[in-house]
Amino acid sequence: MGYKTILVHVDASAASSDRIRLAAGLARAAGAHLVGSALTGVSRFVSPAMAACGDARLAERCAALRRDAALALQRFDALVRAEALLSSEARLIDDDADGGMSVQARYCDLVVVGQAGAAAPGQRDDLPEYLLLTSTRPVLVVPHADHAGALDGPALVAWDGSVEATRAVAGALPLLRAARSTTVVAFGEDAAPCAQLAAWLGRHGIAARTGHSMLDVDIGEALLTMAADLGAGLLVMGGYGHARYRELLLGGVTATVLRAMTLPVLLAH
Amino acid sequence: MFNTILVHVDLSSHAPARMRYAASLAQNHHAHLIGAAMFGVSRSIFPVGYASRPGTLEASYFDPLELNARRALAQFEEIATQTRVGHETRVVCDQADDGLARLARFADLVVISQDDPDEALPDLAVHLPEYVILNSARPVLVVPRADPPAAAGRDVLLAWDGSKEASRAMSAALPLLREASTVTIAALTGPNFNADEVRNARPDLMHFLGRHGIAPRVLIREPQRDAGHELLDVAAELACGVLVMGCYGHGKLRELCLGGASRTVLAEARIPVLLAH
Numbered sequence: 001m002g003y004k005t006i007l008v009h010v011d012a013s014a015a016s017s018d019r020i021r022l023a024a025g026l027a028r029a030a031g032a033h034l035v036g037s038a039l040t041g042v043s044r045f046v047s048p049a050m051a052a053c054g055d056a057r058l059a060e061r062c063a064a065l066r067r068d069a070a071l072a073l074q075r076f077d078a079l080v081r082a083e084a085l086l087s088s089e090a091r092l093i094d095d096d097a098d099g100g101m102s103v104q105a106r107y108c109d110l111v112v113v114g115q116a117g118a119a120a121p122g123q124r125d126d127l128p129e130y131l132l133l134t135s136t137r138p139v140l141v142v143p144h145a146d147h148a149g150a151l152d153g154p155a156l157v158a159w160d161g162s163v164e165a166t167r168a169v170a171g172a173l174p175l176l177r178a179a180r181s182t183t184v185v186a187f188g189e190d191a192a193p194c195a196q197l198a199a200w201l202g203r204h205g206i207a208a209r210t211g212h213s214m215l216d217v218d219i220g221e222a223l224l225t226m227a228a229d230l231g232a233g234l235l236v237m238g239g240y241g242h243a244r245y246r247e248l249l250l251g252g253v254t255a256t257v258l259r260a261m262t263l264p265v266l267l268a269h
Numbered sequence: 270m271f272n273t274i275l276v277h278v279d280l281s282s283h284a285p286a287r288m289r290y291a292a293s294l295a296q297n298h299h300a301h302l303i304g305a306a307m308f309g310v311s312r313s314i315f316p317v318g319y320a321s322r323p324g325t326l327e328a329s330y331f332d333p334l335e336l337n338a339r340r341a342l343a344q345f346e347e348i349a350t351q352t353r354v355g356h357e358t359r360v361v362c363d364q365a366d367d368g369l370a371r372l373a374r375f376a377d378l379v380v381i382s383q384d385d386p387d388e389a390l391p392d393l394a395v396h397l398p399e400y401v402i403l404n405s406a407r408p409v410l411v412v413p414r415a416d417p418p419a420a421a422g423r424d425v426l427l428a429w430d431g432s433k434e435a436s437r438a439m440s441a442a443l444p445l446l447r448e449a450s451t452v453t454i455a456a457l458t459g460p461n462f463n464a465d466e467v468r469n470a471r472p473d474l475m476h477f478l479g480r481h482g483i484a485p486r487v488l489i490r491e492p493q494r495d496a497g498h499e500l501l502d503v504a505a506e507l508a509c510g511v512l513v514m515g516c517y518g519h520g521k522l523r524e525l526c527l528g529g530a531s532r533t534v535l536a537e538a539r540i541p542v543l544l545a546h
Contacts, residue, residue: 004480033480106436107473136437166374166406193374200375203272203301 138171153233164238220256434515497533
């Protein structure tokens with residue numbers, strides 16, 4: 001299934017424009033509807049009536065948050081017009097970025113968010129992780145550093161045979177179909193299933209090259225190096241296959257990639 | 270798109286109906302059909318596969334298992350050839366549950382049968398549907414032991430409670446929903462999901478499906494009894510051929526327990542059910 005509805009997070013950060021452009025380009029190529037969603041940060045549990053009967057400073061603060069979000073959406077509108085998209089909508093929603101995006105993610109095929117570390121002041125900074133764990137859709141994370149490669153350049157798929165990796169590859173099919181080439185690198189002792197993965201991808205019209213790595217430490221760094229060597233425009237991987245506390249203690253592939261990535265990464269959990 | 274469909278092949282009395290159902294699905298979706306017969310012995314016993322050494326004690330135990338797998342695959346071969354779908358056969362040196370869950374990684378849909386308490390095959394000592402659903406990354410279509418005709422399933426019922434599990438099932442079932450003659454969304458209200466929430470989410474839901482070329486109708490129901498039975502009742506009233514629903518995993522520690530509704534449906538459904546986890 002191609003992407004028919006793409007949801008992009010719109011905020012006041014400097015990285016927002018790049019992210020919207022990338023999402024708009026994808027939507028245009030796929031003929032998909034693009035939803036630009038700006039979350040005000042005002043809790044959905046605070047109704048306007050409640051805010052009005054509270055302290056005047058509260059109402060002022062809410063109004064300021066809504067104004068910022070509306071400004072960000074104006075930028076979204078301008079960028080979408082410049083990309084000449086056929087179908088799009090801008091949404092201003094009273095909610096936290098994480099909860100609000102997670103609920104809307106149920107009604108889209110792909111979620112596009114920015115890498116953590118570039119959030120606007122006062123916003124939570126773990127949106128990619130949060131969405132990865134709580135939404136059911138693949139999440140495309142756009143780096144905040146300038147990235148040279150195009151999304152439809154070479155793609156690198158990290159494969160360890162896990163449920164998470166399987167979901168990521170399935171969620172990335174439309175992107176892999178558009179990619180100039182697809183390289184699968186398998187980690188772990190068992191290289192055999194790689195051929196089966198290639199056969200399955202083949203029936204989806206994707207000719208993948210496969211390779212194998214015996215590495216079992218610093219996989220995150222290794223992946224990013226491989227992606228750089230390939231000149232990759234996209235990395236596809238499962239996310240948080242290990243329990244969270246283990247990731248916290250030991251650091252993990254997902255955490256490393258999310259922190260150090262310089263190319264768009266598609267993740268699924 | 271369903272480009273690769275994996276079907277469980279064994280000597281169960283329900284296997285022919287299951288394989289015919291899978292073959293007709295493969296035909297409708299122009300998919301490649303993989304028939305997998307499991308040897309029945311864990312891959313940890315034979316990590317590189319079983320190679321018979323005639324005349325040994327080992328062979329007297331294991332050769333019949335291999336023979337069974339090959340006999341089952343011969344049946345599959347016959348059905349797949351009749352239906353004229355592109356297919357391949359696999360003998361997998363593993364137990365049915367793990368073998369299917371692992372092969373599911375390289376398929377878009379897995380087709381298995383509902384448990385039949387009247388038929389206890391040795392390799393089905395565990396509850397196969399539960400295990401495969403919870404351990405495969407792919408949607409699983411469970412063909413009921415009522416052995417439905419292959420052509421059934423033009424009207425689809427989608428269970429909706431606003432959860433992420435329901436949302437995952439919806440997106441996994443898109444190819445099936447697209448082929449359906451009608452799609453009905455059954456929104457069952459409850460303590461955590463009231464009719465207002467259904468109404469609020471409705472435009473998003475309709476637009477999302479609409480962009481995939483699906484025009485469902487929405488039915489809001491307050492369950493008279495538990496959600497599982499209610500879904501089966503609605504499906505029967507509307508004469509739906511397939512039910513699509515999400516199911517809860519309850520975290521890694523309780524992975525072997527499915528939630529109440531999916532448990533009821535898996536035990537009692539008389540129509541095929543597509544479940545995603």
